[in-house]
Amino acid sequence: MDPVIVVGAGPVGLALALSLAAQQVPSVVLDEGDGTQEERTARTVVLRPDTAALVERLGCADAPAEGAVWAGWRSMRRKQLVRELTLGDQEEFPAPLHLPQHVLTRGLYAAAEAHPLVELAIRARVDTVEQDAKGVTVHTREPGYLYWRGSYLVGCDGARSTVRKLLGIRFAGRTAVERHAVAALRVELPWPETALLHRQPPWRGGGPEVTARPLPDDVWRLDWLLPPRGDLVTPDALVARIRDTLAGWCGTTPPYELIDTGVYTLHHRLAQRWREGRSFLAGDAAHLLGALGTQGVDEGLRDVENLAWKLTHAFHHEASEELLDSYEAERRTCVAARLRAADQVLPILRGGGGLRAVLPGAGRSHDNLLADGHLGNGALGALPAYPHSPLAPPPPSPEARADVDTPVGAPVVDVTVTAPDGTAVRLWERLGQGHLLVVLVAPGTGVWDRRHWMQAGVMPRLATAVTALPVPAELLVAEGYPGATAHTVLLVRPDGHLVAAFDGVHPAELYAAADAARGGARREPEALDEAPDAPVHTDRTADVN
Structure with a gap:
């Protein structure tokens, strides 16, 4: 059978190729870039224990050493400490792994280069996708106008996904849900290895919220919440924010080294479909999230774990349509619930004023709710579960049933x-x-x-x-x-x-x-609803602007 074609060589695309290779499925990764990763310390990812374990299984055993595992969490409001936690309890308060995204991508890329079942093609810009009953044909404009033949296609090519546009899939959602000014700097803060969420800091220019998340070697990523649409953040204004914030936390502005800066606008979008014939979407090509501490790369890696074993079954055992359809049914439903929860919480946490402002304990409960997305708890951050999956079996008979603490469809405990x-x-x-x-x-x-x-x-x-x-x-x-x-x-x-x-x-x-x-036995082609020989042609050039 032909290899799986993966479009996009970011963390999600590389992780998918390596996950397939671990299950003896070959793949071709079409990378529009040149195979190098721009080093941006201000662009980081937070991995929960399940996705950190996936990255380690895929050959990035050094990732924890190049990232920081948070030892604790602090929530402050104005001048008061609202909540302080020691992290590390795998059940209630697992410790996230925080590392620069280029470190993760570089490690995955090196593992993919070394694996014989992964082929990496650089400067390969997709402009045509054609599907038929037996596979997918992809044309790349560079280099040399090549055709690639695969058994399946997965678009992991980011928010402006060419694959998604070629498949004609809508990407509805909200624009500029949150906007942050970001700085990565080397400095000593009073709470080493502990992440901080500070709402309504009492100094001028602090804004409504600032977070500090540790990286190795006394490097910190600081994020200031900005108005969704506002004036440009000038370098002088950002330096003033840094100095005021450090002075507010330390009493006086300590010595610091500014490493990287940026302004990031977060959007919430969800692809209308995640499967079109033999083509799938994953990662930012399928969903955008990130407000209130939710993690897009984390969810993209969970897409990988969900899809990889199903494509593996299809590659080796000719999977049923029910199994392949279950990827969208499970993952899209889960991400949609995350986005829905964020949409419901945002007016409460960002609206301010009104009756909520004078209710006793309202500020404390809001801080705890906001911490959920950062710490991986509640509707904003808890591990995904698929209780209504189309792959769920009928309940066991009363004499066969056993009750354990893990609900059916939820991730098992790492015993x-x-x-x-x-x-x-x-x-x-x-x-x-x-x-x-x-x-x-x-x-x-x-x-x-x-x-x-x-x-x-x-x-x-x-x-x-x-x-x-x-x-x-x-x-x-x-x-x-x-x-x-x-x-x-x-x-x-x-x-x-x-x-x-x-x-x-x-x-x-x-x-x-x-x-x-496994989605039941594979149905014979004549039992399928659509004729197997009817190809799906998608040969228009994508608008990637």
């Missing part, structure tokens, strides 16, 4: 498990390999010789059931799992979302759940 070779690893390390995971909760196995418990209790029957599943699966054993009792069996998707939990071994119900998770 320690025993792999087939007997080594102890983290559960998230086994994700992204193109197969389902079956986890048996068996307390006490850690102190017994594996040769004995592999042949004891329910293990032989469970191993036989796993071998008989309609798709490949890996059997893992955990000493414990939150809310689970002994002999609980968890079925987990390749992207780490829980399919079902069973009380013991129930082969028929385990098989049915695995079949649902």
Whole structure:
């Protein structure tokens, strides 16, 4: 089968190519640029533990060393400390990883260059996309007016996506939701390794809100909230903001080194469709968000985890249309909920005045709500779950059902498990390999010789059931799992979302759940609603302005 064509060599496109390669799927990455990354310290990304783990699995093990894992969080309002948290609890307050975006892109690019299943084509500007029943043909204007043939196409080419425009997909939403002046500087602040959100700072020029987020080597990114549409921020005005802000926090303006500056305008947009035939959208090509601390790159990497295993199944096993359609159903619904939550919260947090201003405790609750987007909590930032996924199986029978703390469709907890070779690893390390995971909760196995418990209790029957599943699966054993009792069996998707939990071994119900998770068997072409031989031609030149 032809490789998957990925358009765009940013973090999302490179991560997708590497995720596919990890599952033995070749890809071609069409990069409109020249393969270099502009170093902009003022342009950073915040990765939650799930996306940081994905980046590490893809070959960027050095990313945490080049970023800063926040040790704490402080919220201030005027002169008062509203909230202070110690981060690191993976359940309630996980510690985000903060690093410059060019560091992430550079690491992913190096890993892609070294992988034999990833082909990188630089200065390849797409101007035509044509689809038929068996694949996609892409024409690039440079270099040399080449045609590329692929089994599938994924547009990861950013907010002005050429692929999205060639497919004729609307990108509706709101413009200039927020605007920020940004500075990256080296300075010593009173709270090392701790991020700060300061609302209504009491000094002149502080604006309604300023955040400080640490990077390694005493480098900080500072963001000042600006009016959505206002005057240009001159260099002198930005330096004045920096000096006033540092003096407000430290008493006097400490010595500092200004590294980088910028003004960023944040938009909220959502593509009308994320799939058109054999073509998909991911990352900023599919959605734009970022107000109130939400993270666009974070969501783009979650698009990657969701789509990669489904394209892998299509590449190796001819996936059903239901499986491929589920990418849009799951991810678009999740991102739409994020945008909807931000739209509902923005008037409350940014409106000011009115009855809310005099309600006791209103300011404190607003600060906590605003922190959710930055810390990965609540509707603005919590890990995505797909409780209404089209891939969700019917509920298990009462005698087979097990209740655990993870709801069906939510990401599983990263517990320690025993792999087939007997080594102890983290559960998230086994994700992204193109197969389902079956986890048996068996307390006490850690102190017994594996040769004995592999042949004891329910293990032989469970191993036989796993071998008989309609798709490949890996059997893992955990000493414990939150809310689970002994002999609980968890079925987990390749992207780490829980399919079902069973009380013991129930082969028929385990098989049915695995079949649902793969979208059922592939239908024959004559059973499809559309004729398979009707090609979709999209040969107009995109307007990329």
